[in-house]
Amino acid sequence: TVVSKSGTNSLHGSVFDYYQTPVFRARDPFALVRSAGISHRPGVAIGGPVYLPHIYNGRNKTFFFFSYETSRGSVAQNNFNPTVPLAAWRNGDFSSQLPGTIVKDPFNNSVVFPGNIIPASRLNQTALKIQNLFYPAPNYGNMAVLQSQNFRESLTHPFDTNSYWTTRIDHRFSQKEFIYGRYTWQRQHSTDYEDNLPAIGRLTDTRDTRNAVVSFTSMVKPSLVNELRYGYMLSNEPRWGAQNGLTLVQELGLTGLVANLPSLAGMPNITWSGLGLTGLTETAYRVPGFYNRNHVIQENLSWMHGRHTVRGGMMWGYYNANDGTNSTSLYGNMQFSNKYTGFAYSDFLLGLPTTMSRAAPVLLQPWNHPVYDFFVTDEFKVNAKLTVNYGARYEIHPPWGSGNGTASLFDIATGQIVIEDGSMSKVSPLLPKGYVNVVEASKAGYSGAGLIKTDMNNVAPRVGLAWRPFDEKTVIRAGFGIYYDIVPTVVTTAGSPFVINEPSQTNTTTNPVVLPQVYPTSIAALATVSLPGAFKKDLRIPYAIEYNFTIERQIAKMGVRLSFVGNGTRQGEIQTNINQPVASTVLYGQKPRMFQSYPAITYTTNGGGHQYNGFSTEVKRRFAGGLLYDFSWTWARDIGDLERDQAPEDTYNLARERAVWEDIPKHRITGDVIYE
Secondary structure (H helix, E strand, O other): OOOOOOOOOOOOEEEEEEEEEHOOOOOOOOOOOOOOEEEEEEEEEEEEEEEOOOOOOHHHHOEEEEEEEEEEEEEEEEEEEEOOOHHHHHOOOOOOOOOOOOOOOOOOOEOOOOOEEEEEHOOOOHHHHHHHHOOOOOOOOOOOOOOOOOOOEEEEOOOEEEEEEEEEEEEEEOOOOOEEEEEEEEEEEEOEOOOHHHOOOOEEEEEEEEEEEEEEEEEEEEEEEEEEEEEEEEEEEEOOOEEHHHHHHHHHHOOOOOOOOOOOOOOOEEEEOOHHHHHHHOOOOOOOEEEEEEEEEEEEEEEEEEOOOEEEEEEEEEEEOOEEOOOOOOOOOOEOOOOOOHHHHHHHHOOOOOOOEEOOOOOOOOOEEEEEEEEEEEEOOOOOEEEEEEEEEEEOOOOEOOOOOEEEEOOOOOEEEEEEOOOHHHHHOOOOOOOOOOOEEEHHEEEEOOOOOOOOOOEEEEEEEEEOOOOOEEEEEEEEEEEEEEOOOOEOOOOOOOOOOOOOEEEEEEEEOOOEEEEOOOOOOOOOOOOOOOEEOOOOEEHHHEEEEEEEEEOOEEEEEEEEEEEEEEEEEEEEEEOOOOOOOHHHHHOOOOOOOOOOOOOEOOOOEEEEEEEEEEEEEEEOOOEEEEEEEEEEEEEEOOOOOOOOOOOOHHHHEEEOOOOOEEEEEEEEEEEE
8 A cells, every 4th residue: 555645835855864884783693793784775755836937837736746765785795605516526536435435337337436536538528517617616614525515605796776766746626626646666676696606696686566546536516526546556576597598508518408498597407316515596587577467447426415425436457467487497407316326426427317307488377357346335324323334345356367378277077178269279289199188168168268157146235333322431333244355266377288398207227318418309208197277167256254243331430342253254265176086995096086087186166164253352441640451351263164275185075174263262361551
């Protein structure tokens, strides 16, 4: 929520700076010295009438306000303490590992290398390039034996700035009509070194947040006021590492990756099994980074008539989101162990990975959905002692739809994958033929980019009252309302059958893959793939019921409150395994299930919920001398089964999930004394 203020007829402004210095900074209890570096967070704000000499005088009708805040400071410091290979290992010399570890030659009947030293002519040139590019020599501790964090270095980089500015314009057309507009923009940067290896480089992470609003208010007459608002919001946080994946692939001469690799940030990833070396990785290229862009139009009308204050209106919104994080296997992902030579690092120097994986570039996941909300309320002052509020909302929240035709779900009625109309050409060629049939939506009784039917039943009544039945010392309040979930469901997007990843491969011993090759030239055709989630065709939007009844009474100099409060969730979304085998005495693989050829299938349906009821009493008294005491007791119980997207232990026995929720204590007593 952003709150801004209008300018006035007088020009006002302020300048400020929040300054931090090590002199007043406490030392981290785990550090030997206090952190160094200063920081400034300066800002300026100014507002007043819009005045352009000889052109426009906006006094009493047009005003502006502008503010700007930023941050500056000393260079930031990053401390590195990775575990890197020993200097002797870098040249193939593992004599220091004797007699515990013997390095064998996998290409010569596992004969032990003389002296536990791999000849220089046998060292894999691609492995040496990777080693020399990213692994420094140890410089800390006993450098003759492998020790954790045997390299230490501190590097600096420029201070990461953060800027935030706000602009607002107000204009009065008359005493009855006025408009204002506001725009805010914030940018935050993060450029720390990552992965604990200096040569990996620095992260680029920029968070961009923007908001805009325009509001027009019209007093049609003293008892009738109309407000029309438009709002806009954008947020995006793209991020990527310093290395360029395609450049590294070309420099190292790597082969076996997918065709037509893009030139993006990334690198070949390397991990170690049974050896505590720091792995090679960096932040995967993510552009856009959980991008959100929303447009909202609101219309509100207020009418005061006699003892009634009636408010009504509508809201239309259009929400768009997108995200795309590339796989860390885009430029190859390898793990090295002692499989071939008896020692992980010697396996690496011979270019023999144990497992390998690769991936195609990410398929973006754009989603969008509109929202239509309507409401009307009436505040009716029945008499001086009784006020009643009543009204209702009607909400239409269609499910999220795919913005690039990659929505999919599994239809439990036919045992097929359903995709959007016109998207058949986007199905991955890796989908095994004959395993599962894929049909377009209209042929399976589905439609739209979201595939799920829109729930049109969301009427939400509300009623409340405040009543003084006896005198000014007693008040009764009560209320009831239904509130629908504002976040609709989204089916599988940019997943199966559009994105099918090749499985990780285990290197063979007979004809192993050797660097610079990072993945086998041919693999067995896929026999199975994961299936998209299944969804109830007419999935309902969950809603909450809330109700309360309170009596407040002043007794002598004490305030006493007795309350009964209840709330509960209805038709909550849960996820079950629709393909769970039926319990029986036969072998697991022979147990009957809905689809015998398929594994578990996640099915999203309605059926979850909970019910909370609580009684509370509170006594409060304030003494003349500044002493206040407050005592309360709550007696409550919450009984429920599954919350949104939770799965039951047994699909065929949902009742066993229902129980008293442990996070709500049955009795809660609090008491406090405050002296002012």
